[in-house]
Amino acid sequence: MASMATKDARRIVDRRERSLVLGAGSSGLTAAKNLRERGIDVDLVEREAHVGGNWNIEGSTSRVYESTRMISSKPFTQYPDFPMPDAAPDYLHHTHVRAYLERYAAHFGLDQLVELSTSVDRVRPLARGFDVELTGPDGVPHTRRYGRLVVANGHNWSPKWPSYPGQDTFSGELLHAAGYRSGDQLAGRRVVIVGAGNTGCDIAVEAAHRATATVHSTRRAYWYAPKYAFGRPADQVSDLIFALRLPTRLTQTLFQATARLVVGRHERYGLPRPDHRFLETHPIVNQQLLYHVGHGAITPKPDVARFEGDEVVFADGSRVGADLVVFATGYRIRFPFLPDGLIPGGARPRLLRNVLHPERTDLAVIGLIQPDSGQFALVHWQSVLLASFLDLDARDPAAARDYLRAAGRHLDDRSQAGIDLVDSTRHLVEVEHAAYARDLEADLAELARRLAAVAA
Numbered sequence: 296m297a298s299m300a301t302k303d304a305r306r307i308v309d310r311r312e313r314s315l316v317l318g319a320g321s322s323g324l325t326a327a328k329n330l331r332e333r334g335i336d337v338d339l340v341e342r343e344a345h346v347g348g349n350w351n352i353e354g355s356t357s358r359v360y361e362s363t364r365m366i367s368s369k370p371f372t373q374y375p376d377f378p379m380p381d382a383a384p385d386y387l388h389h390t391h392v393r394a395y396l397e398r399y400a401a402h403f404g405l406d407q408l409v410e411l412s413t414s415v416d417r418v419r420p421l422a423r424g425f426d427v428e429l430t431g432p433d434g435v436p437h438t439r440r441y442g443r444l445v446v447a448n449g450h451n452w453s454p455k456w457p458s459y460p461g462q463d464t465f466s467g468e469l470l471h472a473a474g475y476r477s478g479d480q481l482a483g484r485r486v487v488i489v490g491a492g493n494t495g496c497d498i499a500v501e502a503a504h505r506a507t508a509t510v511h512s513t514r515r516a517y518w519y520a521p522k523y524a525f526g527r528p529a530d531q532v533s534d535l536i537f538a539l540r541l542p543t544r545l546t547q548t549l550f551q552a553t554a555r556l557v558v559g560r561h562e563r564y565g566l567p568r569p570d571h572r573f574l575e576t577h578p579i580v581n582q583q584l585l586y587h588v589g590h591g592a593i594t595p596k597p598d599v600a601r602f603e604g605d606e607v608v609f610a611d612g613s614r615v616g617a618d619l620v621v622f623a624t625g626y627r628i629r630f631p632f633l634p635d636g637l638i639p640g641g642a643r644p645r646l647l648r649n650v651l652h653p654e655r656t657d658l659a660v661i662g663l664i665q666p667d668s669g670q671f672a673l674v675h676w677q678s679v680l681l682a683s684f685l686d687l688d689a690r691d692p693a694a695a696r697d698y699l700r701a702a703g704r705h706l707d708d709r710s711q712a713g714i715d716l717v718d719s720t721r722h723l724v725e726v727e728h729a730a731y732a733r734d735l736e737a738d739l740a741e742l743a744r745r746l747a748a749v750a751a
Contacts, residue, residue: 307438311424313338314443314685317632319409320348321396322662322674323447325374328403329678330445333686338441339405340429342414346400347393348449352476356452358494358626361477362501363389366493366580367669368528371728374675377402385528415632418444424657443657445681446630450663450724453629457489457622461602465620472498472623478505484618486510487607489599491517492721495623496581503592510607510615511584514598515717516567522582524557529580530668537729543713547572564588566595576717577725578667625721628663643723647702648710648731648738650677656688656695665721668728676735683742691749698745702738710734 316327319341327339343354352359364386365372372387373379377399383391400406412432419426424442431437454471462469470480472494478501486506488499491513502509524532536549550573561568564585587593597610608614630638638652639645644663645653652658659681662674688695710731716722 307426307440310338310439311442312336313441314445315340315425315427315439315441316445316447316661317415318342318348318447318449319346319400319405319411320447320449320662321350321671322449322677323348323445324396324400324403324405325671325675326445326447326661326678326681327405327408328399329675329682330685331403331408333682335682335685335689337408338439339409340413340415341409341411344412345393345397346406346409346411347396348447349451350389350393350396352389352393356449358451358473359389360475360497362497365392365669366522366578368530371530371534371669372671373669374399374671376675386522418633418637420634420637420658443659443685445659445661446633447661448630448632450628450665451626453627454622455625455627455720457599457624459599459601464604465602465607466605467618467620470619470621472621473626475621478502481505481619483507485616487512487596487599487615487617487620488623489513489620490623490625491515491579492577492623492625493579493581495621496579496584498621498623499593500581500583500587503587508594508615509587509592510594510596510617511588512596512599512607512609515571516561516569517576517579518551518554518569518573519558519561519585520554520578520580521557522580524553529557534668534729537712537727544572547574547714550574558585564595571717574667574714574727576719577665577721627720628723642720645706647699647706648677648680648735649724649726650681651684651699651702653699653703653706656684656692656699659684663724664731665723665725666728666731667725673726673728673731673735676732676739680735680738680742683739683746687742687746687749690746694745694749698742708734 313336316323316337316339319339327337330337343351345351349357351357368385369379414430415427416430417428425444426438426440428438454473481502482505484506485508486502487510488495489512499511521529523529588595600608600610605616606614607617646660649663650659661677666673710726712727712730716725
């Protein structure tokens with residue numbers, strides 16, 4: 296019986312006429328929906344017991360915490376063909392986002408399509424298509440052969456740990472933000488938060504309420520944007536400025552003037568001035584951080600220099616005792632189920648619009664962007680782009696390969712509206728949302744032209 300079970304587990308189920316979408320988070324759901332609408336047969340698998348990806352706080356790779364809220368407002372968060380309820384707040388709590396994704400899945404029949412508790416363990420590329428090893432809810436491994444693979448496993452889940460002298464002998468607790476879930480982990484402790492991304496700032500604010508002492512360590516000074524400006528969600532005000540299509544420097548000047556008017560000067564809070572222009576780093580949207588700095592509940596410090604015993608020593612020579620250090624230092628882009636080199640580019644994958652493989656018409660990635668605004672609408676249009684490309688490939692494979700060759704001349708276009716971003720791993724897949732949307736629109740128009748030519 297054991298040998299029979301092993302033989303069955305190794306049998307390859309032929310699904311070459313179908314595409315496999317890997318992941319049922321915000322990117323995988325819209326990918327599956329848009330491919331199906333284009334007549335492309337799809338399987339959808341999700342390793343967790345619920346859809347939602349990062350917004351499913353129960354998931355093993357979810358990085359949301361109890362207080363997580365969107366930093367983009369409703370109009371810049373929702374899918375264009377599935378609006379959020381009018382009664383929903385401007386900035387949704389993670390539980391509301393998960394419920395929204397579940398309604399989206401149900402509305403488009405994806406809840407009947409998705410195979411939950413099904414992990415992709417390994418992918419073996421073929422000349423055309425892939426053998427995919429999976430393990431379902433019964434725990435039995437099996438292999439399927441697919442004609443195409445659409446990867447939507449997310450990129451904010453594999454912790455990027457820093458390394459400082461003395462770190463290994465620090466007597467307190469070291470925690471990456473990936474393991475942070477609630478303010479209970481901070482209560483009654485001397486806390487140092489390292490990192491000034493949105494997560495680091497959120498945790499610092501929670502520590503200001505729960506910890507006995509809170510220190511926030513950052514490598515550089517940053518611009519802080521409020522969630523509201525002039526009585527409206529700040530991203531809606533920002534978009535009005537972007538819509539003017541002004542020269543980049545003038546746009547940056549307007550944003551800096553607005554930030555100083557609404558937030559004030561950083562020096563007033565004892566913080567250094569930013570060493571870069573507005574928009575040259577991923578936006579930090581936090582209404583409360585400077586408030587708590589101004590009230591003495593958060594002490595700003597420069598970068599960590601080293602650890603000594605139970606103390607953290609900073610680059611300016613100052614030191615503090617700490618019971619807990621939280622590294623909010625970001626995440627690495629990883630595809631652990633794919634062989635090395637299958638997606639070119641290493642740390643920053645080199646894909647057309649961060650979606651299409653430059654050489655293979657049977658492999659794509661959805662959701663591999665870090666926009667300065669909401670992501671759901673952009674991944675919707677990424678998926679429409681992919682569906683149009685696969686339609687072209689099905690009708691005329693030679694025309695699809697020709698499109699890839701032509702588009703490959705723009706492989707390094709970053710869709711950043713001429714903004715020179717600070718050199719940082721946090722900006723590996725950063726895009727300016729309006730510029731990226733315009734680039735996708737141009738790509739879709741070109742694909743529509745090629746499809747029309749094939750039809751003629």
